Amino acid sequence: MTCVKMLAAPINPSDINRIQGNYPVKPQLPAVGGYEGVGEEHGRYVVKEQSAWHKINSGTPVEYAATITVNPLTALRMLEDFVDLKPGDAIVQNGATSIVGQCIVQLARIRGIHSINVIRDSALSDEVKEKLKRLGADKVYTETQLELKKFKEFLANIPAPALGFNCIGGHSATTVLAFLGQGGTMVTYGGMSKLPVTVSTSSFIFKDLSLKGFWLQKWLGSNKAEECRVMLDHLLGLVREGKLTYEYVSL
C-alpha cells in the first residue's frame, strides 16, 4: 500500500457522465468521482496498492502529470491502433479544440501526419484557428465553412484522410465522414453534442468506409498495464520537451 497526498486531478467529461449514471460500468458506492490525478508520496489522503500509481519525473508540470492518462493516451492509442499511417498521410477530426483533439494534432505532427480539423463556430473562431495551427494543425474549418461542401478544395494539397476521429456526433460527424477518402475509417470516442452518427448507405457500399469506436477503459483493462507505463513516460517526456502542450482553448 502507498499513501499519496493528492495535488491535482482534472474533471473530464467521462467523470461527469459517470456521476450522471450514463456510463455502462457503475462503481460500487461510496466511490471516487474521477479517473486520474497526481500526488506526493507519504501524504495522508489516498491509500491504494502500489501498482495503481505511476512514478513520474519531478520536473514534470503538475497539471500535465494530473491529466496525462485519460486524454493524451487516448489520442496516442487512436493514432496507432486503427490505421497504419505513414508520414505524409492525413487524419481528420472534429472537436479539435478538446484536449484529446489538441493532443491528436501534436502527436500526428510529430509523426509527419497532416491534420484536418473541424471546430464549432464562435466569436473566437479565428483566434482558435491560429492556436490550433501553432500546435501543428494543417487545416482548421468551422462547421459553417464546411456547409460549402467543397471537401476536395478544402483538402488542397493534402491527401484524403484514411482515418477520422469523432467526439461530437450529429452533423459534425458527417463532416468527418465527408473528408475521409475511399476505404477510410472513422473512430467515435465521444458524443459531446449528444446526437447520434448518421451514415448514408453509399458511404458503406461505394466509399467502403468503416466505423468503429474506442474506449480507453476497455483498452486499459486488456492487460496493457506495463505498455501503458512506457506510453505515459513517453507522453510526459514530450511535455517536458515542449512538444505536447494543451489548454482548453475555447470559451
Added chain:
Amino acid sequence: MTCVKMLAAPINPSDINRIQGNYPVKPQLPAVGGYEGVGEEHGRYVVKEQSAWHKINSGTPVEYAATITVNPLTALRMLEDFVDLKPGDAIVQNGATSIVGQCIVQLARIRGIHSINVIRDSALSDEVKEKLKRLGADKVYTETQLELKKFKEFLANIPAPALGFNCIGGHSATTVLAFLGQGGTMVTYGGMSKLPVTVSTSSFIFKDLSLKGFWLQKWLGSNKAEECRVMLDHLLGLVREGKLTYEYVSL
C-alpha cells in the same frame, strides 16, 4: 470471342439503380442494363471474349444459372469475409425476404450458424415467417414485434450475433444493431428504404460495434476471377442438391 444466345437474365435492384444513375460507376453508352444472365453457346446474340462466360452443368435450372452471381455470391462472401464464424454462432439480418437474405439463411444453416431475421410487417407476415423457417431461419420477427425491444428474450437460447447484415437502412438497421452482441460487426450492402443508418455514440464506445460495407462489384474487381468460378460452381452444386433455393417471397 464466344457467341451466346441469352436465355434468361434477372432485373436486380442494382440494375435499376444503375439505370437511374445512382451508381458511382457509370458505363459508357450504349450499355447493357444488367449484370448477369444465362445463355447457350453458338447462338447469335451476345458476343464477348470467352473469359466473360462461365460454363455451367446442363442439369442446372435456368433461373438459378441466370441469377447465381449477384445475390448468392454476395451472401456467400459476406458470411466469409468479415467475421470468423463457427458452428453455433449467430448472425442477424434485415430484409430477410430478399434473395440475398434467403441465401444468407440457407448458407448460414449449412455451416451450423443460427440466423435471426427481421422482415417488414404485411398481411402475409405469418406465411413469410413459415417460408423462411422452412429455409432454415431460427427466428423471424417483424419490425413491429421488435418495438418491444426485448432483444435478449428474442434471442432466447441463441448467442448474441457477432455479425449482422443490413440492406434496408433507417429503423430496420437499428434493430440489427440492437441484436448484435458486444464487439459485433454490421455490414451494409443495400438501402432499400432509402434511409441512412443512425448509430448512437455508446454503440461505438461501450458496445464496440464496427460498421462496414460490402460491394460485390469491388470484390469481383480485385483479381478474384478464378476464385469466383469455384464459388459459382459450389453455389450451383448446392442448387442442384436442393440445398439452395430462392424465390421472391413477399408481395
